[in-house]
Amino acid sequence: MNPDCGYVLAVVPYREHDAMITFLSENHGLMRLILPGYYKPKSKQGKLGLEYSYVKYESKFNDNQLNRITGGELLDGYLTRRSDFDWLLYSSCLSEITIRCYDEEYHDLFYAMFAKGLRDTSQVITLIELVKNIIEIQGITPDVTGCVICGSSLISQFSVEQGGYLCQQHVRNHRHNQKELLIALKGLFTRESIRDYLEEIDAKQVLSVLIDYLEYHGDYKFNSWKLISNV
Ligand SMILES: [Zn+2]
Structure with missing residues (x-):
């Protein structure tokens, strides 16, 4: 697993509880990733699926397949501007x-x-x-x-x-x-x-x-x- 930083461009529901993230990553370009369990009531992934935020994701980032996000952190949620x-x-x-x-x-x-x-x-x-x-x-x-x-x-x-x-x-x-x-x-x-x-x-x-x-x-x-x- 290699971490990569980047921006969350879009978040949409995928399958039952997952989210599909459109991620503009620093080293792997524009890609779609699965954030598992994002829509489960007690999800601990909440901070990883914030649209228009700067994050670090852990994933395999393999080409030609849909990769899952296995961890990471929110680096900047632009929280002071988000209410605007x-x-x-x-x-x-x-x-x-x-x-x-x-x-x-x-x-x-x-x-x-x-x-x-x-x-x-x-x-x-x-x-x-x-x-x-x-x-x-x-x-x-x-x-x-x-x-x-x-x-x-x-x-x-x-x-x-x-x-x-x-x-x-x-x-x-x-x-x-x-x-x-x-x-x-x-x-x-x-x-x-x-x-x-x-x-x-x-x-x-x-x-x-x-x-x-x-x-x-x-x-x-x-x-x-x-x-x-x-x-
Ligand atoms: Zn003229």
Whole structure:
């Protein structure tokens, strides 16, 4: 048995009393593990099946089989933040996007982003960074050099469907975007970090466009995001 640390992304009932854990482990990547007896009334495993927590699990971690968790400990339950409903919502979004888009080749990035997302005081900004990276990894990066139709730099809309900016002449449905949004999207895909700028503006609006973009071009639907955008 080798212990491995990592994050609990999802917990669902499995068979009669067990739980199926989706675990983002530091050394073995994203995997599903069985937590035996988790739903038994007197279970001693309670602390090992907490969604969005940092844990150490003991298991065989064999590839190509469903492994059982035989022991371990809760390392951080983020107990001070857990009562914050927004934290739970954004953590579930972080978790769903990680599970759906995880790519073994970029394990370190996904792992670091999830860790940061649980700790960050601005989870929206971590999510923006995560989704931006996924868009680049999947090779669906938008064209942010100018209007995608004529090349004009007088941009006034970001079009998810067109995959980039549109100028005042080619704008669709008179849907002009706020200048801050246009600047943020250009900055995101041309510079290393624009965290300072994102902290100044309505970052949720930027995240919303990026998630729409990933859903449209990557063919996803994220239920947790639907929940957030309806709040
Ligand atoms: Zn144009």
